[in-house]
Amino acid sequence: MNVKEASILTGVSTDTIRYYEKEGLIPVIERNNVGNREIDEKIVRRINFAKQMRAAGMAVKALKEYVDLVDDAEDNSEQQKQLLNDQLTEMEERRDDIQFAINHLKYKLEHYDDHMRATEDELHELEKK
Known part of the structure; x- marks a missing residue:
């Protein structure tokens, strides 16, 4: 298939596919x-994997490092697993931070009329001073 067909199939723009190739995130396309x-x-x-990992926040450098390990003929499965484990830890930390923010916003919404409105008004008055 050509780049346009791959773009439609994966939901990744043709420019991004070319970028992935240029950066070595996918093999050189014949x-x-x-x-x-x-x-x-x-x-x-590979395009789908790169898309998923980038969407999850994996840095291009880390993704490139992992892809290079996968493509290396030597057995480096421990290095691959360590890199994936490090990435998982980072993603879980980001997820926890996001969940904390979600919980905070839910609390504010659930208690907005009770006391959040008064607190927000107080803060606004302090800013005026």
Whole structure:
């Protein structure tokens, strides 16, 4: 399939696919006899993986490091697992921070009429001074 078809299939823009290739997040895409990129199922899987990890906040550098380990012929499964584990820990910390903020907002909404409105008004008055 070509880049446009892969873009439609994965939901990743053609520009992003080219960026992933340039940064080494996906393998170099072979070209057919007229110079068009030919994307196979392996590359589609890599595009989807990169998309998921980037959406979850994984840095390009960390993703590149992981992909390089996967593509390396040597057995480096422990390094791969460590990198994935580190990333999981970071994602869980971000999730916990987001959950704390969600809980705080829910509390504010649930208690807005009780006392949050008065507290917000008080803060607004202090800002005026």
